[in-house]
Each structure stands twice: as C-alpha cells, then as structure tokens.
Amino acid sequence: MGIHHELNIKDHLECFRTDDFKQMIKNKREKYEDWIGEDKVKEIAEWTKSWEYRELNFKREAISINPAKGCQPLGALFCALGFEKTMPFSHGSQGCVAYFRTHMARHFKEPVPMVSTSMTEDAAVFGGQNNMHEGLQNTIALYRPKMIAVNTTCMAEVIGDDLNSFINNAKEKGLIPEDFPTPFAHTPSFVGSHIVGYDNQMVGILRYMTEYFEKYGVDNIDKYDTEEGEFYKEGGLLNWLEVNSKGGQTA
C-alpha cells in the first residue's frame, strides 16, 4: 500500500478539512447562502433541547420524521428471498423495486434479485394485466426461477388490480405453465410496515403451496432457507461457481 502514501492522496475524509477548502466553503456561506449565522443556529439548537420543544414535538400528528419502518413490499421481498430459487415479483411501478434492491443490497452485501412489472401511466388507466403477463413470461425465460412470489405496491393497490385473476388468466391463456407455482399477496404500502408485508407474503406462500402440494405433490420445492446467498438463480452464479447450493455453504 506504499504507493498511496507516496502521493499523499487525501480523499473526502481529509481533503475538505484542509485550509483551502475550509476557506472556500466559509466564503460560500457568507457571500451566497443567505445564512442566518452561527449565533442564531446555536440558539435554535439549544431550544430544540428544551422542555418546550419536547412538548411541541409530542404534539405533532401529521409529519413523521425518520420513521424506522419500510413499507409492505419490502417485507414481501424479504420473505420471498428465503425460498429457494424463488423470484420476488412486484406488481406496480419499477422505482419501488430499484429502491428495495438497493436497500437490501446495501444491508446484506449480496445481489438481490427482484423484478417489477414496470407499470406507467397507461397501466394506471387500463390496469396492469398486460404488464403482469409479459412480466411473468420474461422472468421465467430470463431467470428460470422455480417459483415466482408476487406482491403489489401502493400503485397497483390504489387502482385495484386483482392478482389472483391476473395470474389465473396468464395460466388459462397458456402464457406460463399451469403447474408453475405463483403464490401472491396483496401488500399495500399504506397499511402497516414491512413486518406486515413479510407476514402477508408468508401467509400467501403457505396458503398457496398447501393447495399446490395437495395437487402436485411435494417434489417441486426443495427447501426453505433464510441464508441470503442461496437464491440467486437456477443455473446462475452459484452453480456456475460450482458451489454446492444444497449445502448452505456459500464460501
């Protein structure tokens, strides 16, 4: 690591603490930011520690600040990830899925698969059935999951999309195999939190799979495992790395 020391490269942790930058930022504050000034900031900061502020804070009803909860679909994703070779499938806008994947990847430091039906304005007007149908086909073709666990987002809930009929229609039309397991759960973001979403998806999967096993037997699904490294995709990374995906060891 000697090479870095020779050049004495300062990154964000240090370089903005050097005098040039400190002076530059101070100058910006004074000349352009219309800043209230240090005295007033200190005064207000002190006030926020007062009893009066505490009472005002407790009285607040409409605004939540830094709530420690996510929304239902995140829980649904987390639940689905625990089942082997299961693709979490979110019916609604695609931005939600980008956020879930980012959030989970940051936390677990693992790749987090989840697909979206990428609904936009037209789906908001006409419903998301077409998106759902093409989404199911694309997911099965590209990622070869053994099960797809469907959940909704607030958008799909507000416009009232019916997962059960959409999925059944896809099977009736022959777009996906009749015996492909597709458990689902309605997970509106404006009810409860990610905890409720986890429960809803778990109930959804258990209810669906109970009937499924009665109909098709138990051979199709291997196991349930909360180990994050298990899921990626069949024939995908893990097999490709020749890691024994049954053993629970992901090296």
Next chain:
Amino acid sequence: MGIVVDKETALKLVEEVLSAYPTKAKKDRAKHIQVADVGETKCLPKSNVKTRPGVMTVRGCAYAGSKGVVWGPVKDMIHISHGPVGCGYYSRAGRRNYYIGTTGVDTFVTPHFTTDFQERDIVFGGDKKLTKAIQELNVLFPLVKGITIQSECPIGLIGDDIEAVARQTAKEIGKLVVPVRCEGFRGVSQSLGHHIANDSMRDWVYEKKVEGQKIEPSPYDVAIWGDYNIGGDAWASRKILEAMGLNVVTQWSGDGTISEIANAVKVKYLLVHCYRSSNYLARYFEERFGIPWVEYNFFGPTQIFASMRKIADLFDEKIKERTEELIEKEYKPRLEKVIEKYRPRLEGKTVILYVGGLRPRHIITAFEDLGMNVVTTGYEFAHQDDYERTLHYIDKNATIIVDDATAHEIEELTKKLRPDLVASGIKEKYQAQKMGVPFRQMHSWDYSGPYHGIEGFEIFARDVDMAINGNVWKFIKAPWEQ
C-alpha cells in the same frame, strides 16, 4: 486482462446475450444495444422508452429523479416525501450529497420527512394531513427556508390538489412551498422526474421571482449547474473555477441553498455538468434571461484541461492567462505524478461501465487517462441527445453501448467480455464481486470521492487501482481464471 473484441465478435456476443429473451422482448431489446466504432455518428440505441416488464431493470422512478437527484440536495429546504412511508425510507441519505450545516436546525438534507399515508388518507385524501404537516414543520424547524412536496404514486391516483395546499400554506407560513408532481408511475425512468423537478423550479422559484442574498455583480459570475456534490464533487469543481478567477454564485443543487438557486438569474454563464438532469432549466435560462450555458467535464486531466480552456475562452485575457498558468504550473505536474504511478499498474485493463446521467460518457476519458479501455458503456435513462454526445467520446472500436440494461445483460456481458473492472451501482456490485470481478460503484463513488476535479482524479486513480490490484483478488479467482 479483459478481452477486447472486434465488431463482428461483439455483435455475435450481443446476439448470444439476447437469445435468452422471449420473442417480443428480444425484438425490443435488440434495438437498445448497439456496437459503435470510432467516428460513428448514426449508431444510436433506442432510448427513453418503457422498460419491458419482468426483466429486472436497473431504472428507478420519477420520484427518485426529483427527490433523490434534483431537489433533495437543496439543503435549507425540507423535502416532504408525500405519500406512503417506503419511498422516503429507502432513499434516505442514499446519494451522498455532501453539505455543510447543522442538520435538523438550519440544514435538512439527510433526515426523512414523510406524511406516512394510511388507508384513511388514500380513501379521504391527504390534503388536510399535508397542510398540517407543513404547519408542524414550520414550528419545529423555524430556520427552514422553504418546503417542497415530493409526490409519491398514490397522490396522482387519488387526485389530491397539492398545488392548492402549496399556495395556501405558503401564504400562511410566509415561506416558499413548492408542489412537485413526481409520482413514480409517471414516465419511463428517473429522467422524467428530473424534468418535472426542473419545471417546478421554473414555475415556483424563477417565475415567482424568489429573491436571494444580495451579491456584488461582477463579469465573472458563473453557476455550477447539475452537480450534486456526491462525496464533495461540486466543491472540488468550485475550487478549480475559483482558482481560475471566476465567482461561483450558485451550486445547483449539491450543497445548494434556495438563495443561490434564486441568484442564478444574475450570473453570466451556466456551467452545465450533468446535462441530462439540468438541461431543461438551462434552456429556459437561455430563452427567458438570455443566459447562455456551456457543458464541461471535470473527470480526468484530459477533459479537465480541455474544459478549463473552454470555459476560460468565454472570458477576458486575464482569466485565460491565469487558466494557462494554473494548468501548466500547478495541475499538470500534479496529475502527471498520479498517472506516472498508476498507469503502469492499470495499462490495458478493460472496464464495463453502466451508470446514468452524464457518467457513462464523461468517465470514459478518465479511464483512458489511466491507460484503461471502456469496452461497454450504457445509460439507465438517457435520451437520444446523450447517445449522440456519447459517440464523440468513443475512441475504441467495437464499444458496446447498451440502453436500460437488465441484470441478465450485465451478467452475461461480464461473463463474455471478462472485464478487469465493472463500474456500476450497488444493485450490480455483489453480482460482479461474487463472480470474482473487481467492482466500483459509480453512483456513490463507493463511499469515497470526490471524483471531480484535481483532487477527484487522484482519488479516482487510487480507488480504481485498489479495486483492481487489491490483494483480496489473490484469494478469489474469476471462473475463467480457474
């Protein structure tokens, strides 16, 4: 060492990657992937259209473009995530927009403010709750300069009138209140969110003639436009511009304030870094106030020096002389030392670059300054004009350009091209690393930075070297090396 292919092979690779898709999706995706040679002008991927469902896109939504990118870094305003709790929770403090201030007292970038919609708000509407929320914020945070209402999906669907709330509460609290209609289902990606945020700033800040701090006008006043201060980027850029003798009146919007944003109407030039997210307002400035805009690129010495000269050319001899002196005497020797150190360690290494905004083209030359080749580049949400600009930057034959890549495509291209580095986002990071391929996040600079400017290039070179030549790779091998 990564594989460098010719055009024929590249086309064949792309064909193989696409073969996994069902017919309809395959036909569509084929139009989004092009293989470009040097000097090519016509080979543009299809862009800015709807993502196919179920393919695992990397794209986000309009809310991400407005709250996360454009409005979010404005530090003395509170940005309410109006709707259910999730969107604000996941996007909280995720983008590393650095700022100076006392958080929760006079600055409000990182906390998450939300109206946390419940079922009753969906059924009966959320306007009353929003009004109350704004009143409460004004009491608890008396130093806040203004409030923006960042709409989430349900707001547009249930037909709330946030504009009326904004007008009414603005009068009540005597501060700026900006409604932003950036519901996530609007448009096909973040890009529309940028546009909506630009438009809301136009209508509620500039058209309403919001005043900033009084400044002494000078012929050297400029604004940094479209720099979000990721890891301190805008500060590193500002340092160069100030050293050239210019006055940076506005940082839009990284470490920015509403005063600076309002004062932008007084500058002589807008210096545009992220064209994609800020060109709408830049064009408006040109038409409405006659303020011209110039694009620049502060990644890597080649582009930094070219951009400095381009900017200096807009001003008088004094500035030009100072700029030349600065480049020749200070910056060039400093960066030559960096290149001397790192280039031998990185020469010939190949990169797959897949980001958004401006970086898929701007960073290409920074990699080349280190002797590396970008074999694939791509944007999440670019438009045709971005791809036209990208072709100017391509100086290696058979560069694959991919629009709105899916997880499948990135993985397959990585397997086939065997790059020495994948540079993309957090969602792609562990996919690459688990394949034994070095990775750097190019959205958040992988918790490092800044990467703009002189300091930026030093850190960039160090980080890329650490990623590729790090000792950890001695213990894990990519499958093709086993």
